[in-house]
Amino acid sequence: MAARQTGKIRTLADLGLTARQGGAASITGLTVDNRTVTPGSLFAALPGTRVHGARFVGQALEAGAAAILTDAEGVQILNATAAEAMMRSGAALIVAEDARQTLAYAAALWFGAQPEVMAAVTGTNGKTSVATFTRQIWSILGHDAVNVGTTGVEGAWHAPLSHTTPEPITLHRLLAEAARAGVSHAAMEASSHGLAQRRLDGVQLTAAAFTNFTQDHLDYHASFDEYFDAKAGLFRRLLPPEGVAVINLDGHRGADMAQVAVDKGAKILGVGRTGRAQLRILAQRFEPDGQVLRFGWDGRQHQVHLPLIGGFQAENVLVAAGLAIACGDAPGDVFGTLSGLETVHGRMQLVARRETGAGVYVDFAHTPDAVSTALRAMRPHVMGRLVVVLGAGGDRDATKRPLMGQAAAEHADLVIVTDDNPRSEDPAAIRQAVLLGCPDGLEVGDRAEAILRGVDALGPGDALLIAGKGHETGQIIGASTYPFDDAEQASVAVAALDGRLA
Numbered sequence: 001m002a003a004r005q006t007g008k009i010r011t012l013a014d015l016g017l018t019a020r021q022g023g024a025a026s027i028t029g030l031t032v033d034n035r036t037v038t039p040g041s042l043f044a045a046l047p048g049t050r051v052h053g054a055r056f057v058g059q060a061l062e063a064g065a066a067a068i069l070t071d072a073e074g075v076q077i078l079n080a081t082a083a084e085a086m087m088r089s090g091a092a093l094i095v096a097e098d099a100r101q102t103l104a105y106a107a108a109l110w111f112g113a114q115p116e117v118m119a120a121v122t123g124t125n126g127k128t129s130v131a132t133f134t135r136q137i138w139s140i141l142g143h144d145a146v147n148v149g150t151t152g153v154e155g156a157w158h159a160p161l162s163h164t165t166p167e168p169i170t171l172h173r174l175l176a177e178a179a180r181a182g183v184s185h186a187a188m189e190a191s192s193h194g195l196a197q198r199r200l201d202g203v204q205l206t207a208a209a210f211t212n213f214t215q216d217h218l219d220y221h222a223s224f225d226e227y228f229d230a231k232a233g234l235f236r237r238l239l240p241p242e243g244v245a246v247i248n249l250d251g252h253r254g255a256d257m258a259q260v261a262v263d264k265g266a267k268i269l270g271v272g273r274t275g276r277a278q279l280r281i282l283a284q285r286f287e288p289d290g291q292v293l294r295f296g297w298d299g300r301q302h303q304v305h306l307p308l309i310g311g312f313q314a315e316n317v318l319v320a321a322g323l324a325i326a327c328g329d330a331p332g333d334v335f336g337t338l339s340g341l342e343t344v345h346g347r348m349q350l351v352a353r354r355e356t357g358a359g360v361y362v363d364f365a366h367t368p369d370a371v372s373t374a375l376r377a378m379r380p381h382v383m384g385r386l387v388v389v390l391g392a393g394g395d396r397d398a399t400k401r402p403l404m405g406q407a408a409a410e411h412a413d414l415v416i417v418t419d420d421n422p423r424s425e426d427p428a429a430i431r432q433a434v435l436l437g438c439p440d441g442l443e444v445g446d447r448a449e450a451i452l453r454g455v456d457a458l459g460p461g462d463a464l465l466i467a468g469k470g471h472e473t474g475q476i477i478g479a480s481t482y483p484f485d486d487a488e489q490a491s492v493a494v495a496a497l498d499g500r501l502a
């Protein structure tokens with residue numbers, strides 16, 4: 001989270017900052033954590049969920065901070081705890097109404113480059129899918145493109161990430177590195193946490209997209225309205241008035257989000273089944289390994305085979321196509337790429353097949369709506385029964401647990417409840433909360449065993465959906481992360497049960 005580059009020095013004015021005192025400071029780096037302050041750093045003392053960063057100004061000054069950026073609450077804390085140290089140090093003090101946003105702008109200026117064309121996507125579900133499809137479309141069209149989000153930076157340039165939307169210092173460092181490596185196009189996920197915390201406010205967007213809005217993260221946002229408002233910030237604050245808003249109009253808040261973008265003066269490109277959509281889904285036919293999609297654009301019909309499982313992926317694909325069009329590619333060229341799209345890592349991904357032909361799929365559904373959507377979306381591809389293995393994460397929205405169980409019971413023929421990152425919580429208590437929604441569910445705490453039992457339950461024509469972990473490669477228990485990969489466990493289970501293990 002610290003930004004330092006040997007030899008790089010900036011004035012406050014270079015970073016767009018005006019100081020209340022000590023305005024002549026030279027800055028050698030940016031950081032939000034006093035433990036990474038080095039001589040000359042600007043320490044952004046930000047309001048946090050656990051503590052205000054201003055509590056650490058004393059330590060930051062001792063480590064040589066040349067400037068402190070904070071907000072009004074931070075000034076009060078600073079006056080009470082480090083006023084004298086501040087006077088003695090001569091460090092600059094920058095007070096901003098919204099210190100997180102000011103840091104985001106300063107980080108953009110510090111790193112000084114981003115891919116020329118950038119799009120961001122928000123929504124409860126589908127962000128990773130849309131960002132990945134957008135990057136795939138761009139890549140097929142010959143652009144050097146990346147997607148940035150839950151699965152890291154993927155495409156023409158790679159990097160791991162610990163957040164879906166990285167905090168601004170990490171974000172602008174990687175955008176600048178990607179731009180300097182020749183990346184011209186980037187599609188990024190805008191999580192509600194990221195938007196609420198202004199993590200991407202320094203990014204220059206050409207287009208922004210909205211997928212859908214259902215329950216998640218009510219541990220962090222005080223209400224549904226606050227959660228919606230956080231997402232609306234993408235269109236209200238970030239999208240420039242000359243930008244294009246690509247909106248899935250089908251969901252119950254799609255029209256509201258379109259209105260936010262209209263109020264901003266942005267152009268709308270609507271997607272969906274509704275007659276108001278410019279990119280309109282007209283028909284879908286489901287096959288065991290994919291689907292045929294017919295859609296309309298500008299008075300003409302197009303038909304394409306998508307090697308993707310799940311009707312909702314067609315919505316995500318068209319939102320991605322909308323973004324590519326909004327960012328300047330010709331619609332005909334964009335539509336020509338769609339049959340070449342590939343499954344998104346860990347999203348409705350076929351990972352193993354039993355000898356009988358029964359398929360095992362891994363998906364990242366970890367909200368009530370996503371569990372319901374994923375299972376309903378599997379149905380038309382499956383002849384027989386549908387089995388689901390799922391759990392719910394610890395230290396996350398607890399109210400979604402029984403609702404996830406209920407969604408599983410409603411849409412699967414057999415439910416196996418297991419663990420999914422219990423973190424600091426009691427795994428058995430989380431399972432019980434999920435089972436409240438699916439009392440007939442089978443409880444198998446160990447996830448590998450749950451997968452084995454799920455695979456064992458498959459007859460010819462059946463399918464198993466392993467929900468919740470998608471691309472993840474670990475099981476977080478307490479403070480430790482143990483290696484765990486649903487896809488790998490599925491292959492092991494199939495091999496063991498079909499006698500293909502050495």
Ligand SMILES: CC(=O)N[C@H]1[C@@H](OP(=O)(O)OP(=O)(O)OC[C@H]2O[C@@H](n3ccc(=O)[nH]c3=O)[C@H](O)[C@@H]2O)O[C@H](CO)[C@@H](O)[C@@H]1O[C@H](C)C(=O)N[C@@H](C)C(=O)N[C@H](CCC(=O)O)C(=O)O
Nearest residue numbers: 032033034046048049050051053056163164165167191193
């Ligand atoms: C709830 C949340 O989002 N917290 C994020 C937030 O932390 P915070 O500001 O609340 O941290 P805090 O501990 O209160 O500290 C306040 C300030 O004091 C500073 N500090 C703190 C201690 C110290 O000794 N010295 C010091 O300087 C901290 O650096 C911080 O700036 O800002 C930090 C730095 O930007 C983030 O790393 C941290 O993400 C935590 C780890 C997290 O788990 N976030 C998840 C929930 C998240 O953001 N998820 C979304 C995806 C969600 C989804 O769509 O599913 C994401 O975009 O990844």
Ligand SMILES: Nc1ncnc2c1ncn2[C@@H]1O[C@H](COP(=O)(O)OP(=O)(O)OP(=O)(O)O)[C@@H](O)[C@H]1O
Nearest residue numbers: 124125126127128129150312363364365370373374
């Ligand atoms: N358009 C959609 N409508 C409803 N559900 C969807 C849609 N797209 C994806 N999903 C479901 O949500 C899960 C997560 O998809 P994806 O990773 O693309 O979403 P995300 O918004 O990036 O999630 P996160 O907030 O965790 O980053 C998928 O595995 C699928 O079950």
Ligand SMILES: N[C@H](CCC[C@H](N)C(=O)O)C(=O)O
Nearest residue numbers: 366392393396420421468469
């Ligand atoms: N970005 C989501 C991912 C949840 C994935 C699921 N496996 C869990 O741990 O709940 C979150 O942090 O809430």
Ligand SMILES: [Mg+2]
Nearest residue numbers: 127128150164
């Ligand atoms: Mg994501």
